[in-house]
Amino acid sequence: MNNPLVENYFRVDKLPHIWCPGCGHGIIMSAIARAIEKSGLDKDKVCIVSGIGCSSRAPGYMDFNTLHTTHGRALAFATGVKLANPELEVIVIAGDGDLSAIGGNHLIHAARRNINLTTICFNNNIYGMTGGQYSPTTATGDKGTTAPYGNIDRPFDITQLAAGAGATYAAKATVYHVNQLQKYIEAAIGHKGFSMVEAVSVCPTYYGRKNKKGSAVDMMNWLKDSFVDMKIAEKMPEKAVGKFVMGEYVNKVEPEYTELYDQVIERLKG
Amino acid sequence: MSKVIKFLQGNEACVEGALMAGMRFYSGYPITPSTEIAELSSEKLPKVGGKFIQMEDEIAGIAAAIGASLTGKKAMTATSGPGFSLKQENIGYAAIAEIPLVVVNVQRGGPSTGLPTSPGQGDVMQAKWGTHGDHPVICLTPDSVKETFDLTIRAFNLAEKYRTPVILLTDEITGHMREKIEIPEVSELEIYDRVMPEKGADYKAYRLDEGDLVPKMAPFGSGFRYHVTGLMHDETGFPSNSTENADVLIKRLMGKIEANKEDIITYEAYETDDAEYLILSYGGTARTAKAAVKKLRAEGIKVGLFRLITVWPFPEEQVRALSEQVKDILVAELNFGQIKLEVERVVKGNANVRLCGKANGEILTPEELMKAFKEVL
Numbered sequence A: 001m002n003n004p005l006v007e008n009y010f011r012v013d014k015l016p017h018i019w020c021p022g023c024g025h026g027i028i029m030s031a032i033a034r035a036i037e038k039s040g041l042d043k044d045k046v047c048i049v050s051g052i053g054c055s056s057r058a059p060g061y062m063d064f065n066t067l068h069t070t071h072g073r074a075l076a077f078a079t080g081v082k083l084a085n086p087e088l089e090v091i092v093i094a095g096d097g098d099l100s101a102i103g104g105n106h107l108i109h110a111a112r113r114n115i116n117l118t119t120i121c122f123n124n125n126i127y128g129m130t131g132g133q134y135s136p137t138t139a140t141g142d143k144g145t146t147a148p149y150g151n152i153d154r155p156f157d158i159t160q161l162a163a164g165a166g167a168t169y170a171a172k173a174t175v176y177h178v179n180q181l182q183k184y185i186e187a188a189i190g191h192k193g194f195s196m197v198e199a200v201s202v203c204p205t206y207y208g209r210k211n212k213k214g215s216a217v218d219m220m221n222w223l224k225d226s227f228v229d230m231k232i233a234e235k236m237p238e239k240a241v242g243k244f245v246m247g248e249y250v251n252k253v254e255p256e257y258t259e260l261y262d263q264v265i266e267r268l269k270g
Numbered sequence B: 001m002s003k004v005i006k007f008l009q010g011n012e013a014c015v016e017g018a019l020m021a022g023m024r025f026y027s028g029y030p031i032t033p034s035t036e037i038a039e040l041s042s043e044k045l046p047k048v049g050g051k052f053i054q055m056e057d058e059i060a061g062i063a064a065a066i067g068a069s070l071t072g073k074k075a076m077t078a079t080s081g082p083g084f085s086l087k088q089e090n091i092g093y094a095a096i097a098e099i100p101l102v103v104v105n106v107q108r109g110g111p112s113t114g115l116p117t118s119p120g121q122g123d124v125m126q127a128k129w130g131t132h133g134d135h136p137v138i139c140l141t142p143d144s145v146k147e148t149f150d151l152t153i154r155a156f157n158l159a160e161k162y163r164t165p166v167i168l169l170t171d172e173i174t175g176h177m178r179e180k181i182e183i184p185e186v187s188e189l190e191i192y193d194r195v196m197p198e199k200g201a202d203y204k205a206y207r208l209d210e211g212d213l214v215p216k217m218a219p220f221g222s223g224f225r226y227h228v229t230g231l232m233h234d235e236t237g238f239p240s241n242s243t244e245n246a247d248v249l250i251k252r253l254m255g256k257i258e259a260n261k262e263d264i265i266t267y268e269a270y271e272t273d274d275a276e277y278l279i280l281s282y283g284g285t286a287r288t289a290k291a292a293v294k295k296l297r298a299e300g301i302k303v304g305l306f307r308l309i310t311v312w313p314f315p316e317e318q319v320r321a322l323s324e325q326v327k328d329i330l331v332a333e334l335n336f337g338q339i340k341l342e343v344e345r346v347v348k349g350n351a352n353v354r355l356c357g358k359a360n361g362e363i364l365t366p367e368e369l370m371k372a373f374k375e376v377l
């Protein structure tokens, strides 16, 4: 293998990864690595934290300080890492279930604190690792192994959830729109404060099969046709009818948690 | 040097001890009767450049403490029953990933919300078996304010030395009681810091090198990029499904405590040399037990007290040896016999084992204990 990105940022001896053929998660992992490269971060100072799920296996392949935690708790572990050593660039990788079901409380509170963590949500609209149960982002009517008659739950929009809870950077893109995705991840890394990028992924093995979405290629085409850029949606609303909007939902500057804490320490030195 | 004497509550002594041991990170969620530990930590930590954070729940409280410990900081979280239940999954995480950490549980009464402002000792078995799977456990329990101070320092030392979460099990009695204690100079104390790899060393996160008690622990950000997981892992830290590897890992984790029981176990044997009868107790209840032993001795009865200071690992050999000497062991505890079961297990029928226990939020009185004791005479 002589792909410099892979050699520089991945643990080559841990590859190939465990993901199914056609899984979107690998695309997101590569986008994160490219965004880290573009950001010029020192590998020794990057810490990648994940929970449990197919997506959460990504850090094991990535050559940084990596922490694979318990289901849903990545943001809480990451908060401890970041507050204890703000010099580290802490990136959190979490599935939609990990981040918005069992870890939903940690998501809204990390966003509320505006602590400088970069969260990348691998949203495949299903619980992949446990075999295709519906998640908080599964669309109403879709099927999962625990929604055999169609899901009656209403889904979260994770980007809006983070934004509503106080994230100062929140963006959404898909694994089809990978350049845009990488750009948002780069912006999120550069952003000081809580940032989240929702990376809409595909799980052909469970979500695709259960919902008759065809092959992995068909699912990618579905992403291409179903998402519209926010700028286009704003200029030509007729093009956005019935589609999902991707783009930067929030990008603002507000006081960051670890800096505020350091100010308290400084003040006490008096 | 002039002595520093302070009049402290047990919970305050815990924070004073933690700071002396080097605590620089606290994360938790408030709960009676442990809250003063959080409050005092929030006041004191930033003054020494440390960090305090009130998390959104107890699960996050322990998770953040584990994260902080991985950056090289000594971390603590404190709680009581309901919060201790919530922390269990991540206690197991810290055990398998070998993260030094102190978890304080100021026990209160009852299951569920129970009796929030009353003492209890119903979490001793949870401290051992609360998280799923076999795992190593160190659990200490003080009977006074001074001992809360001392054992908090010891808890940090053992956590650092054995790379494991250490549970400090206090109770509403010792947590809220006030006593005068003498605070030593840091230089008078033995403080243990985790062993770290040298810069540029050939490092594997979970490899035992010649002479190592536990694998060396590199702080995140120090130039060793390694992987930490709650999955069974090999010496590199990466997950492994191999049953042979799992066998090696779990035996090493259990073994590091088992093989060092002598270093870890402490206890108090009071008037046991010539004892024909024994009262066994721990924590705040042991104060009652000691008072009862004194009164019974004054009546000419040869009774002694064995007080657990280390609850887990259990001082099996010591209790078994005494069981060969005495006729009867009365276990005094604020539950329905959790440690009594353990005593029965280790004495193997050598002595009669009885319980003086209750779980209604009241403490035991010396009179109650003496009455229960005298039933054997």
Ligand SMILES: Cc1ncc(C[n+]2csc(CCOP(=O)(O)OP(=O)(O)O)c2C)c(N)n1
Binding pocket: A052, A053, A054, A055, A056, A071, A094, A095, A096, A097, A098, A099, A122, A124, A126, A127, A128, A129, A130, A135
């Ligand atoms: C406390 C706990 N509950 C449940 C599980 C089982 N579990 C593992 S991963 C997972 C869901 C994974 O879905 P998601 O987070 O969306 O990630 P994906 O696998 O789809 O990438 C569940 C329910 C667990 N490991 N721990």
Ligand code: SF4
Binding pocket: A018, A019, A020, A022, A023, A024, A025, A054, A055, A124, A128, A129, A202, A203, A204, A205, A206, A207
């Ligand atoms: S089950 Fe789905 S999410 Fe998991 S690796 Fe396979 S395709 Fe990807």
